[in-house]
């Protein structure tokens with residue numbers, strides 16, 4: 001379990017993390033979302049004791065990171081995959097980590113296999129692609145078999161097979177009862193991976209909710225409907241005060257009505273429907289709507 005309590009961070013008087021409170025619970029994957037510059041990496045660095053908070057604190061299994069007896073056995077982290085010693089081999093890097101943290105040497109080959117790097121184990125890291133570095137970073141995070149995992153943008157640089165692999169791995173680790181915090185900008189991926197979301201914007205907590213609840217609350221639900229006679233359907237909906245918008249192929253999108261009401265209305269008016277479907281916004285759409293006011297860097301149309 002990770003606990004973030006009243007956490008704030010200022011750089012030169014600018015507050016980049018602002019009074020954050022949240023928990024990362026065991027048994028679920030918690031997605032950490034926010035626009036660029038929202039303060040996700042800074043928060044993760046504070047959890048790992050790499051930055052000192054201006055106020056508040058972070059706890060891993062009830063203790064500040066600096067007080068954990070065997071940190072690599074308590075929390076595994078992937079922060080910056082580029083921050084690796086290029087002259088070492090993958091196996092050499094992991095052996096050095098294992099030795100300096102008193103972890104059993106056999107773990108090195110176990111995690112290399114787990115991340116699919118066995119064949120590249122004796123190659124120098126400087127020749128690794130970004131995706132291979134990500135895999136090596138994940139291997140390092142898993143080395144101490146920790147109950148808590150924290151990964152900053154782990155799918156960055158991975159191909160579709162790699163992305164799917166990370167998803168399966170993280171969900172499996174959570175199913176084993178571990179606490180998993182993962183940040184990503186890939187919303188479709190987060191919707192598939194994370195059970196729970198912590199969303200921040202400009203350093204402040206915007207949402208802390210189950211993924212499905214977040215989409216329900218911040219996304220829109222519309223009904224897509226098509227009729228044999230679209231004009232007649234349109235007139236019926238207009239007379240009933242329904243908010244309907246024409247879309248492609250003679251279909252209409254209706255907000256603020258249940259499918260039952262719409263179907264009953266059409267039946268009563270003698271209109272035959274051949275398509276009626278409830279459409280829910282994706283996580284990406286829900287996220288864009290909710291963070292619209294918190295986006296710091298945005299392209300502006302010329």
Ligand SMILES: Nc1ncnc2c1ncn2[C@@H]1O[C@H](COP(=O)(O)OP(=O)(O)OP(=O)(O)O)[C@@H](O)[C@H]1O
Pocket residue numbers: 011016034035036037038039040041042043
């Ligand atoms: N060492 C530092 N000194 C000064 N400002 C910093 C420092 N580290 C981060 N910041 C600033 O803090 C803010 C939050 O940055 P952070 O990297 O935590 O955001 P993020 O949510 O991880 O963003 P991204 O999604 O782009 O990775 C940014 O405005 C950044 O410029």
